[in-house]
Amino acid sequence: MPISDRFLKQTEKDPENRVFFEIGTLEGNGIRDALNHGYDRIISVEIVKDYYEDCKNRFSEEIKSGKVTLIHGDAADHIQMVSDIKQPITFFVDAHFDDKHYDDLKKETDDVPPEESFAYEHIREFLNNNSNPDNKIIVDDIDTMLRGDNFWSKDMKYRLQGIIDLVVEFFKERNIETSFTIHSGFDKRPNDILLFEFERI
Numbered sequence: 001m002p003i004s005d006r007f008l009k010q011t012e013k014d015p016e017n018r019v020f021f022e023i024g025t026l027e028g029n030g031i032r033d034a035l036n037h038g039y040d041r042i043i044s045v046e047i048v049k050d051y052y053e054d055c056k057n058r059f060s061e062e063i064k065s066g067k068v069t070l071i072h073g074d075a076a077d078h079i080q081m082v083s084d085i086k087q088p089i090t091f092f093v094d095a096h097f098d099d100k101h102y103d104d105l106k107k108e109t110d111d112v113p114p115e116e117s118f119a120y121e122h123i124r125e126f127l128n129n130n131s132n133p134d135n136k137i138i139v140d141d142i143d144t145m146l147r148g149d150n151f152w153s154k155d156m157k158y159r160l161q162g163i164i165d166l167v168v169e170f171f172k173e174r175n176i177e178t179s180f181t182i183h184s185g186f187d188k189r190p191n192d193i194l195l196f197e198f199e200r201i
């Protein structure tokens with residue numbers, strides 16, 4: 001789903017956190033919303049070449065000005081780049097397929113990653129490369145994760161509880177407290193966006 005514009009508006013309250021790192025570009029509506037809500041730098045990774053190419057046209061001005069960077073590839077191969085970003089990052093975890101889309105894509109292209117490339121792995125990779133407690137992590141489509149749609153692992157470790165345990169444990173070891181809140185998402189879908197925020201104790 002595209003991120004909810006209403007939800008992103010809340011992030012304007014944190015003017016220090018102005019780098020938006022999105023995995024899963026689709027048609028670029030997350031980029032558009034991040035631009036509308038004052039992010040200074042937006043990086044977005046998309047595995048499907050057509051979406052990437054379309055967004056190159058859609059955001060050609062912002063790409064030229066250096067505000068937007070688009071990357072074509074599997075998020076798992078690009079998340080390491082956050083280790084070079086010194087400013088706080090809003091990490092938007094949204095790289096997945098719905099079941100129908102996944103099956104269609106498998107027929108069309110070799111670019112499709114195995115279904116195991118779940119939010120859990122993407123978040124783990126992010127944390128291992130950037131543990132700045134001023135970062136925020138946003139996970140979209142929690143609603144489908146709670147229902148256990150096929151594109152999420154059947155293993156609970158990789159679903160909501162696993163993701164929360166991963167993040168909380170990671171920061172606990174560093175004396176940092178994690179809080180998380182669940183928000184309505186695109187189209188006012190209830191309980192769809194998970195937001196992690198952190199505080200040094």
Ligand SMILES: C[S@@+](CC[C@H](N)C(=O)[O-])C[C@H]1O[C@@H](n2cnc3c(N)ncnc32)[C@H](O)[C@@H]1O
Nearest residue numbers: 001002003024026029030046047074075095096
């Ligand atoms: C829910 S959509 C993203 C919506 C977008 N973030 C927005 O706010 O409008 C998911 C996108 O993730 C892409 N995707 C799926 N697996 C991916 C991966 N491993 N790496 C990068 N992109 C991926 C899909 O092709 C699809 O375009």
